Amino acid sequence: MQNLISTALETLKCITDLIFPDLCAGCGKKEKTFCEDCKRGIEEVDPYRSCPLCGRFTGRSIICGECLGEKRNYSRGFFLYYYTTPIKNAIYAFKFDGKKRVGRILVQMANERIMGLRNRFDYLLPVPVTERRLKERGFNQAYIIAKEISRIISVPVLSNTVIKLKETKDQYTLDRTERAKNVKGVFALVEKDHLKDKNILVVDDLFTTGYTVMEVVKTLRSAQPKDVCIFAIARAL
DSSP, X not given: OHHHHHHHHHHHHHHHHHHSOOOOTTTXXXXXXXXXXXXXXXXXXXXXXXXXXXXOBOSSSOOOHHHHHXXXXXXXXXXXXXXXXXXXXXXXXXXXXXXXHHHHHHHHTTHHHHHTTTTTOSEEEXXXXXXXXXXXXXXXXXXXXXXXXXXXXXXXBOSSSEEEOSOOOOGGGSOHHHHHHHHTTOEEEOOOTTTTTOEEEXXXXXXXXXXXXXXXXXXXXXXXXXXXXXEEEEEOO
């Protein structure tokens, strides 16, 4: 059902995109996705100089103190950009203004790094949203990201394996303790037979505290996957 709704709404959005001109996702200038000024403001997450679990800058690839304290339930995190102004504005345009093309280009801009994920995973699993949120927004941003990654590395996307049971408050409006409580128990595993002994990459748009993806990973564990890693377009500063 979510796929049918998403496809119909995406078709409508594509028609709208033909009517309105492209604007820089970082500042609003009449440019294709990013103007040169905004491109210079984009900071990539260097996997050799950041925490391999959360992407925090550490100067070298070493697990940071926060991740040691949190006891992350996944084995590795992959992050493309830090959440600086151009990326923050781009994700807002993608997520809340319906600019799906921006989300795809954020993945394409890191094509070489995305290619590095090839042959490492059996499935991509986007963090799910409720059907209510899907209808309101018109799409699941994590699904759009996962589909673009899938196009590049030829790994299938699981869109109905995990579902979100109820609406939650937006994580960015809550403090750290509230964020953990906000997502506790909100996901359910509905298809699991094909996940045993498989390598899975959980995909989302933004990593802040990691509580959302960790709750998804926790939900997956009953299916006994071989390994679970996570991916996010951006890592909050």
